[in-house]
Amino acid sequence: MILVQDQLKDQSEVRIDIEDRGYQFGDGVYEVVRIYNGQYFGMEEHLIRLERSAREIQMTLPYSIELLKERLEKLAKANDIRDGHVYLQITRGVAERTHQFPLQQAPFLVAYARKSPRPLSKMKDGITAITTEDIRWLRCDIKSLNLLGNVLGKQKAMDTKCDESIFIRNDIVTEGSSTNVYIVKNGEIWTHPANNFILNGITRQVVLDIAKETGITVHEETFTKNELMDADEVIISSTTMEVTPVISIDGTQVSNGEPGKVARTLQEKFNERIAQLQRVKN
DSSP: OEEETTEEEOGGGOOOOTTBHHHHHOOEEEEEEEEETTEESSHHHHHHHHHHHHHHTTOOOSSOHHHHHHHHHHHHHHTTOSSEEEEEEEEOOBOOSOSSOOSSOOOEEEEEEEEOOOOHHHHHHOEEEEEEEOOSOSOTTSOBSOOHHHHHHHHHHHHTTOSEEEEEETTEEEEESSSEEEEEETTEEEEOOSSTTSOOOHHHHHHHHHHHHHTOOEEOOOOBHHHHHTOSEEEEEETTTEEEEEEEETTEESTTSSOOHHHHHHHHHHHHHHHHHHHHHO
């Protein structure tokens, strides 16, 4: 079952119009929300960000956040998702193909749920990454459907048998192709400030909250590629990758090439947040 507008439908019944502006222009926004033990993680925050992204492209959500919550809960249950994620996108709708907005906008919503395991081995052992030029547009804070720059970055990593590309803009590290990036130096965390050059990840917000709660100093400040390569630890985070250490960049190992203490602390505390979901439900 998938969610189309505000109704659950069998996927075989659904057709997408060839003049949907999401298909023709990437004119829309999306979110991916993780499900642990049958419970959504950070759904409220994801939907608030979805609403903001829509507002930034002059689009209004077709339904209230409360109604979306209710329908997404039903979607997960209908597909018997215990551990997985839901993908939700809203386009500006169907209209004759012209670049300007249609006079009458009718946003079109589609969401589906999928089972997906946690990346436990990568979280335990760490991943490899490369650096690449950040060629994306200047509104990376909007979670839009326009992801070609991210796609090319991820493919470049795959082509070199790495897991992630870390974007560099004018010698400043911004983020990964599908993750936020942090460095650790002398037990303190640095990460790019949440402005138009990065997406303010929901997992990023949780990580920074955990760090502050644990007494780890956090600097939401820019850092250079040299500082990245000289870091004691490098960590990425996202809805699907959670909190994962980076052990090698551009073929050079990070520090001693092993996941570090700060990464392990963040992972432990992140697991506690996941465990809280079940306790709250019960």
